[in-house]
Amino acid sequence: MADETLSRELEPRVEALGFELVELEQAGSKQRPILRLSIDRPDSKAGEPGVSLEDCTVVSRALEPWLDQREGLSDRYVLEVSSPGVERPLVRPRDWERFAGAVITVRGRDTLAGRARRLEGTLLGLRGENQDTVALRIGDEDVEIPLGDIERGNLVYRWERGQKR
Template sequence: MSKRDEYEKRTEDLLLPIIEANHYELVDVEYVKEGSNWYLRAYIDKEGGITVDDCEIVSRALGEILDKEDFIDSAYILEVSSPGLGRPLKKERDFERSLGDEVEVRTYKAIDKQKEFVGILKAYDKYSVTLAFEDNTEMNIARADIALIRLAFDF
């Protein structure tokens, strides 16, 4: 397990009791370097959406625990936020919740001369996702070929 994976897992373990106590959902935890800074990000959600106050509650509680545990070697910036409208589907529950919703899929390499697809998430399993399109056709895409899958949104 890489340090990054270890930091994300330990943070998730510390975060879950805070999340559950406040009736939120943990969407994701990521530890990433952007420019010269490291960021530890927690994405949370709840029915009706997350507010700035919700993020502050979680950030303060998690910050105190992280200061005590002190398991991350380098300096980092802690951020707690909503996953946003175009949230990526990463975990099993994300796929389950999004069945029947319109999703955007980007692939690493072209499939039939195309790398972006928008359709209804009809099915998924460990190895593939199935999209249904307006013309009543379906497409099965291997999950290993997917660079990004997220909820689609129109403005």
């Protein structure tokens, strides 16, 4: 689980570089922490190339001087910056809106929409007065799932026969 303060501090720094912070994962030990940042372009689309290795290098090099000076972080930290991948996680409310129309999977803590713990369908976006319900089309039926019931959501990428991996 990531430190929320660190995530809040990193987010504007990543955005200033022209990217968005998708996720921050902290691993390792207190003496040698590992910070894993997943970044994306704010205008990326499902199934299209997102960030490059060069983009990850730019973000890493830009953040290191700040992290080197940050109180409470061991000077032996390891920073890993990567793309969220083709099956990008849906983390923030804006993700659920931006990727409307894409095929996604959602996994719940318990059964979702009276069906199963894991569902796959076409994302329709957020609904509800507080934008706190995910609308999903499964087959020819639309279901709504409270955002709080979703443990994890991500895009689904379908490999085409003969496509290079």
